[in-house]
Amino acid sequence: MKVGVYGLGRFGSFWAQLLSRSFDVYGYNRSPKPRFEAPIPLVDIDELAQCDVVFLCVAISAIEDVVSDLAPRLRPGTLVIDTCSVKVLPLRAIERHLGPEMGIIGTHPMFGPDSAKDGVSGLPLVLVNVRSSQEQYRLWRRSFAELGLRVLERTAEEHDREAAFTQGVTHLVGRLLGEMSLESSEIATLGYQKLLQVIEQTCNDPWQLFLDLQRNNPYTEEMRNAFLEASRRILEHPSLTGKPSPT
Amino acid sequence: MKVGVYGLGRFGSFWAQLLSRSFDVYGYNRSPKPRFEAPIPLVDIDELAQCDVVFLCVAISAIEDVVSDLAPRLRPGTLVIDTCSVKVLPLRAIERHLGPEMGIIGTHPMFGPDSAKDGVSGLPLVLVNVRSSQEQYRLWRRSFAELGLRVLERTAEEHDREAAFTQGVTHLVGRLLGEMSLESSEIATLGYQKLLQVIEQTCNDPWQLFLDLQRNNPYTEEMRNAFLEASRRILEHPSLTGKPSPT
Numbered sequence: 001m002k003v004g005v006y007g008l009g010r011f012g013s014f015w016a017q018l019l020s021r022s023f024d025v026y027g028y029n030r031s032p033k034p035r036f037e038a039p040i041p042l043v044d045i046d047e048l049a050q051c052d053v054v055f056l057c058v059a060i061s062a063i064e065d066v067v068s069d070l071a072p073r074l075r076p077g078t079l080v081i082d083t084c085s086v087k088v089l090p091l092r093a094i095e096r097h098l099g100p101e102m103g104i105i106g107t108h109p110m111f112g113p114d115s116a117k118d119g120v121s122g123l124p125l126v127l128v129n130v131r132s133s134q135e136q137y138r139l140w141r142r143s144f145a146e147l148g149l150r151v152l153e154r155t156a157e158e159h160d161r162e163a164a165f166t167q168g169v170t171h172l173v174g175r176l177l178g179e180m181s182l183e184s185s186e187i188a189t190l191g192y193q194k195l196l197q198v199i200e201q202t203c204n205d206p207w208q209l210f211l212d213l214q215r216n217n218p219y220t221e222e223m224r225n226a227f228l229e230a231s232r233r234i235l236e237h238p239s240l241t242g243k244p245s246p247t
Numbered sequence: 248m249k250v251g252v253y254g255l256g257r258f259g260s261f262w263a264q265l266l267s268r269s270f271d272v273y274g275y276n277r278s279p280k281p282r283f284e285a286p287i288p289l290v291d292i293d294e295l296a297q298c299d300v301v302f303l304c305v306a307i308s309a310i311e312d313v314v315s316d317l318a319p320r321l322r323p324g325t326l327v328i329d330t331c332s333v334k335v336l337p338l339r340a341i342e343r344h345l346g347p348e349m350g351i352i353g354t355h356p357m358f359g360p361d362s363a364k365d366g367v368s369g370l371p372l373v374l375v376n377v378r379s380s381q382e383q384y385r386l387w388r389r390s391f392a393e394l395g396l397r398v399l400e401r402t403a404e405e406h407d408r409e410a411a412f413t414q415g416v417t418h419l420v421g422r423l424l425g426e427m428s429l430e431s432s433e434i435a436t437l438g439y440q441k442l443l444q445v446i447e448q449t450c451n452d453p454w455q456l457f458l459d460l461q462r463n464n465p466y467t468e469e470m471r472n473a474f475l476e477a478s479r480r481i482l483e484h485p486s487l488t489g490k491p492s493p494t
Contacts, residue, residue, distance in 0.1 A: 108434075115437040124434050152433050162434050169429065170438040172481070173420060179477035182416065186399050187355075187371050187409050190362040191417040191448050194441040201438050211486050224482060230426035231478060234419070235471060239458050 002026060004051030005040070006066060010206065012057030013038040014113040015083060018120065019055070022143060026051060049073035056082040056094075060212035063090045067097040076101035079136050083107050085167065085209065086217040087128055087156035095130060103132035105140060106156060109149070110167065114201045121148035126159050164219035171210050172227060174202025249273060251298030252287070253313060257453065259304030260285040261360040262330060265367065266302070269390060273298060296320035303329040303341075307459035310337040314344040323348035326383050330354050332414065332456065333464040334375055334403035342377060350379035352387060353403060356396070357414065361448045368395035373406050411466035418457050419474060421449025 001023060005016040008029040013036035019025050025040045028048040048054060049070060058066050063084060074080070080102060084090040091106045098104060106128035116123060125144050129137050144151050154162070178199045185192070202210070214220045234240075248270060252263040255276040260283035266272050272287045275295040295301060296317060305313050310331060321327070327349060331337040338353045345351060353375030363370060372391050376384050391398050401409070425446045432439070449457070461467050481487075 110434055110436045123437075126434055150433075154434070159434070162432055165427075165429060166432045166434060166439040167436050169424070169427070170436060170442055173424070173442060174438065176474075176477050176481045177416070177420070179480050180412075180416070180473050182412060185409055185413045186397075187357055187373055187401070187406070187413060189357045189414050189417060190370075191421065191445045192413040194445050195417055195420060198438045198441050214487055226427050227423075228482065230423050233426050234423045235475065240461055 001053065002051040004028065004043070004048040004054040005038075005057055006048060006054055006070065007057035008036060008038060008042075009057065009059075010036055011083070011112055012036075014116070015055065015057050015109065016040050018147060022147065045070070046073055049078075050075065051078070053079045053081060056080065056084075059206070059208045060084045060086055060090055060216045061208065064093045064097070067094050071097045071099070071102075074098075074102055077103070079103035079105065079132060079140075081105045081107055081140070083109055085213055086163065087126075087154075087159045088218055089216050091128065091130055091156050100131070103136050104130035105132050105137065106130055106159075107144075108159060108163070110163075112201075112205060114204050119148070122150055123148075125149040125151055126163075127151050127153050128156050128159060129153070130156075160217045161219045163213075164217050164223045168213050168217060168220045168223050169227065170198060171202045171205075171213055172224065174198045175210055178203040248300065249298040251275065251290075251295040251301040252285075252304055253292075253295060253301055253317065254304035255283060255285060255289075256304065256306075257283055258330070258359055259283075261363070262302065262304050262356065263287050265394060269394065292317070293320055296325075297322065298325070300326045300328060303327065303331075306453070306455050307331045307333055307337055307463045308455065311340045311344070314341050318344045318346070318349075321345070321349055324350070326350035326352065326379060326387075328352045328354055328387070330356055332460055333410065334373070334401075334406045335465060336463050338375065338377055338403050347378070350383050351377035352379050352384065353377055353406075354391075355406060355410070357410075359448075359452060361451050366395070369397055370395075372396040372398050373410075374398050374400050375403050375406060376400070377403075407464045408466045410460075411464050411470045415460050415464060415467045415470050416474065417445060418449045418452075418460055419471065421445045422457055425450040 003019055003023040003025045005012055005027045008027050016025050016027050016038040020040055026043045027040045028043055028045055082090055085108055087106050094104055108126040111123040141151055250266055250270040250272045252259055252274045255274050263272050263274050263285040267287055273290045274287045275290055275292055329337055332355055334353050341351055355373040358370040388398055
């Protein structure tokens with residue numbers, strides 16, 4: 001089975017390398033010189049479209065353009081698997097552009113090159129079955145498990161809600177603390193060291209990922225509002241401001 | 248050498264137990280039934296005042312009352328060591344109330360029962376020499392090191408500035424996220440798991456510690472303003488709100 005990876009950015013190169021442990025992997029990148037190296041053959045888009053399975057490793061905001069470009073080149077029976085960090089909107093876009101003769105599975109590997117630097121064993125991957133044969137779906141569920149991943153089956157809506165209040169809030173806190181230019185310190189508590197690790201992991205990801213997580217997940221606005229509300233309750237707490245509690 | 252611990256709250260009991268590995272430790276608590284157990288003899292305040300060294304393990308906001316109560320009972324030559332999480336204001340209060348015949352050392356053990364649950368080896372302790380004999384100071388610097396702690400010498404001002412932007416910001420983030428009632432999740436990323444650990448560690452400490460860190464450290468207001476400013480820059484970023492950037 002030939003597996004194609006569309007998009008060899010920071011995540012795509014990492015993902016292609018991981019898949020190449022089990023599959024015959026080919027990569028395609030829109031700009032011909034990928035910034036990140038992966039030990040896989042580079043092909044053009046038409047060769048990529050001949051693969052049995054094509055993984056999409058592009059920014060959430062690029063999914064629509066990429067799928068409409070790719071769709072007419074695919075053979076019937078091809079399975080398209082996205083890896084976006086949000087699921088509802090990208091999977092809807094993919095469904096709109098791919099004919100019913102193409103299979104679709106959604107995945108969200110809940111890790112990246114930083115958090116997986118000590119290996120992927122036990123790290124979570126969310127699996128969303130959009131439309132695929134039972135055989136295809138089971139094959140990939142097993143293949144991900146064989147890579148050591150912890151496979152969690154969700155609907156796209158379940159995923160997005162849970163991700164907004166876990167990954168979404170983590171990226172918000174990481175970017176916010178990153179803006180404060182906090183520094184490592186000899187007197188750092190263990191808790192502070194954990195915050196520094198969160199900053200490093202989230203700020204190493206592209207700014208576009210942060211924007212896409214916040215804008216393209218229907219539940220992150222609710223999360224940001226809850227964050228603001230909690231921020232007000234703490235920072236404007238009467239014991240801190242010395243003002244009497246509003247009645 | 249007899250070592251007294253004034254205050255057997257959550258931190259004081261933990262601290263008394265740690266010191267009892269190396270010293271003959273006696274404990275005193277204002278309310279006669281301490282909520283936390285420590286395997287040391289309980290004494291009354293006059294017996295405590297007869298110890299060669301008295302550690303203060305009380306809330307920052309209680310330091311003034313405690314020292315003025317204790318001062319007339321101490322013998323000349325007694326060494327008083329505080330353990331407050333801020334240093335400038337409590338050490339000034341202690342200096343005001345103790346005559347020059349009493350020694351004063353400031354410490355800040357940058358850990359507590361939660362962060363030290365796997366042992367204290369390598370954890371930082373900040374040491375501030377206010378006024379003590381060279382012999383006393385060297386003895387305690389060595390004793391803390393022998394307990395496995397990483398001893399870091401600072402002035403009170405250096406400590407407070409560095410602590411505001413490390414421990415202070417960590418407690419702010421922990422309390423704020425605690426207000427959001429975030430939950431553990433199967434699809435948690437490693438970064439999110441770190442945030443949950445920060446919430447647990449900071450929210451397990453008394454609310455009074457949070458207030459004292461924020462109110463009694465002269466540098467935390469600057470930290471909170473930097474946090475608010477960063478929060479605005481991220482949450483009101485034109486790419487997020489869709490509004491044009493203000494010019």
